[in-house]
Amino acid sequence: VARPCCAAALVGAKTDSGTGITRGKTGRHMNYVFQFGDVWAAWPDLLWGCWLTIQLSAVSMLLGLLVAVLGALGKTMGPKPVRWLVDAYVEVIRNTPFLVQIFLIFFGLPRAGIMMSSNEAALLAMVVNVGAYATEIVRAGIEHVGRGQIEAGLALGLRPLQVFRYVMLFPALSTVYPALSSQFILLMLNSSVVSTISAQELTATANDLQSRTFRSFEIYIVVTGIYLALSMVFSGVFSGIHRAVFARPGQR
Numbered sequence: 001v002a003r004p005c006c007a008a009a010l011v012g013a014k015t016d017s018g019t020g021i022t023r024g025k026t027g028r029h030m031n032y033v034f035q036f037g038d039v040w041a042a043w044p045d046l047l048w049g050c051w052l053t054i055q056l057s058a059v060s061m062l063l064g065l066l067v068a069v070l071g072a073l074g075k076t077m078g079p080k081p082v083r084w085l086v087d088a089y090v091e092v093i094r095n096t097p098f099l100v101q102i103f104l105i106f107f108g109l110p111r112a113g114i115m116m117s118s119n120e121a122a123l124l125a126m127v128v129n130v131g132a133y134a135t136e137i138v139r140a141g142i143e144h145v146g147r148g149q150i151e152a153g154l155a156l157g158l159r160p161l162q163v164f165r166y167v168m169l170f171p172a173l174s175t176v177y178p179a180l181s182s183q184f185i186l187l188m189l190n191s192s193v194v195s196t197i198s199a200q201e202l203t204a205t206a207n208d209l210q211s212r213t214f215r216s217f218e219i220y221i222v223v224t225g226i227y228l229a230l231s232m233v234f235s236g237v238f239s240g241i242h243r244a245v246f247a248r249p250g251q252r
Helices: 006-009 039-040 044-076 080-096 098-112 119-143 148-156 160-197 202-213 218-244
Strands: 021-023 029-032
Touching: 006 044, 006 218, 039 044, 039 202, 039 218, 044 080, 044 119, 044 160, 044 202, 044 218, 080 119, 098 160, 148 160, 160 202, 160 218, 202 218
Parallel strands: none
Antiparallel strands: 021 029
């Protein structure tokens, strides 16, 4: 038998048909009914957002790796002004929030006359961000290469850039590949932040769906599962690349 106070609280209780939440006179949430129908109906939209996230992340990884290799080259073999510029770039990016970097690019660059779409700004911000972190990772791998190998390359008449390309780069990438893979997966997860500037990807698609259906809990549960699946897929792809490119024949 319900207590009088509880019975009184239930009087006039209403169920919000849009959210499935039952509210009493006091306005407190009393239960929640999960309804995934609207989420499954919008599954093609979520798959499209997932594909956009994959595209954005993959292009950012490739360009970010290029930035990292050039940054590591400048930091290890470049003249002092170049090393100072690379150091400044790395320190600024690694010690400022990614969200602030996105806003600076998307809202700040147009003030300087550099116009770009939200997707272009998102791509630039992700490349700049991952490039700084990956520069330090690649640099650590380069410093791990034995000095004897470098001297042997120079003794054979190779120029410094040739030594970097043929002697240092491949062993360095092989050494730091697990760290680079983890950084790239983190980049994919951080791509959700670019939804703040309306860049088209999975989280932005989920936000649009939530504004239409008001099924926040269900939508973001599903999106969480999609991001987890994407992380596992990227991890599997990186493992395959490592076996195909870096692993010794006997370890494949």
